[in-house]
Amino acid sequence: MAELTVSGSSETAKRRPRRSAVQRFLGQLDIQLMVWPALILIFVFSYIPMYGVLMAFQDYNIFGGMKESPWVGLKHFNMFFQAAEFGEVMRNTIVISLLKLVIGFPAPILLALMLNEVKHMMFKRVVQTVSYLPHFLSWVIVAGFVMSMLSTDNGSVNIALQAAGLIGEPINFLSLPEYFWTILVSTGVWKEIGFASIVYLAAIAGIDPHLYEAAEMDGAGKIKQMFLITLPCMMPVIIIFMILAIGNLLNAGFDDILLLGANPVLRDVSDVIDTYVYRVGIQNSRYSYATAVGLFKAVISVGLLAMANYAARRSGNSLW
Numbered sequence: 001m002a003e004l005t006v007s008g009s010s011e012t013a014k015r016r017p018r019r020s021a022v023q024r025f026l027g028q029l030d031i032q033l034m035v036w037p038a039l040i041l042i043f044v045f046s047y048i049p050m051y052g053v054l055m056a057f058q059d060y061n062i063f064g065g066m067k068e069s070p071w072v073g074l075k076h077f078n079m080f081f082q083a084a085e086f087g088e089v090m091r092n093t094i095v096i097s098l099l100k101l102v103i104g105f106p107a108p109i110l111l112a113l114m115l116n117e118v119k120h121m122m123f124k125r126v127v128q129t130v131s132y133l134p135h136f137l138s139w140v141i142v143a144g145f146v147m148s149m150l151s152t153d154n155g156s157v158n159i160a161l162q163a164a165g166l167i168g169e170p171i172n173f174l175s176l177p178e179y180f181w182t183i184l185v186s187t188g189v190w191k192e193i194g195f196a197s198i199v200y201l202a203a204i205a206g207i208d209p210h211l212y213e214a215a216e217m218d219g220a221g222k223i224k225q226m227f228l229i230t231l232p233c234m235m236p237v238i239i240i241f242m243i244l245a246i247g248n249l250l251n252a253g254f255d256d257i258l259l260l261g262a263n264p265v266l267r268d269v270s271d272v273i274d275t276y277v278y279r280v281g282i283q284n285s286r287y288s289y290a291t292a293v294g295l296f297k298a299v300i301s302v303g304l305l306a307m308a309n310y311a312a313r314r315s316g317n318s319l320w
Helices: 004-014 023-028 030-057 075-083 086-104 106-117 121-134 137-147 156-163 178-204 209-217 223-245 255-260 262-271 273-283 289-315
Strands: none
Touching: 023 030, 023 255, 023 289, 075 086, 075 178, 075 289, 086 137, 086 178, 086 262, 086 273, 106 156, 106 262, 121 178, 137 156, 137 178, 137 255, 178 223, 178 255, 178 262, 209 223, 223 289, 255 262, 255 273
């Protein structure tokens, strides 16, 4: 009887007409209408402009266009590798990126773990709101705040340090290279820590509360519960964001560095690949050279992303 039922269902499935691609599309029309606008935007603004990468292999002439510009091969790449600024730019890019990764990446995880332990809901909401708000401020506004706080003329930081007797005269922090990396990284963490913690709070909210109850019955305290339950359950999300962070390792920043490092005195510690491309490409009109530098950064970033994904694949949590 069971064999007849199985054979009958298989025959019915065979007789069922296959739906065409158009029919499947119309059957998912509501979902397709949500997906396609995003795909079109990505194609228009991310893939079509990739044609301009060819400029890196030409001596681009703005009047003749790409069709009339002569091909020069790897000339501009060699110029960048042999440039006097190459070592300085790469050093600043790598150091600033590593500082942002080492300090900025775990900061929202720690904030999410601490907020998870707060039981007073009103206080928790206030802390979340206050920490989220800086993300929605542009870097122009944030840089203005920082410059005002660090100003030698009635800047709150200098006033507080003088009142505490730590300094005798105001310090012009944004003119001293030794303070720049600290100011840049701490400002970035303050601006993004709250918004970045949202994903980790969502991951914590998805953990089965029975796990905590069982651990508490076994005598595990809050610290042990954090290390034995919360962090392992968050690990898939943490690994995915770590892969993306490593892939963006050469993206040391642009808006924050351009605004906070505007003083020419800071160029030795503030000039990274993105600001270098802006300066030589836009301000000096060396379009082919700037395109080559940008392409070099993109290729290295893709390689770092692939290596990080390969390393994370062993844990079973990779992008592909």
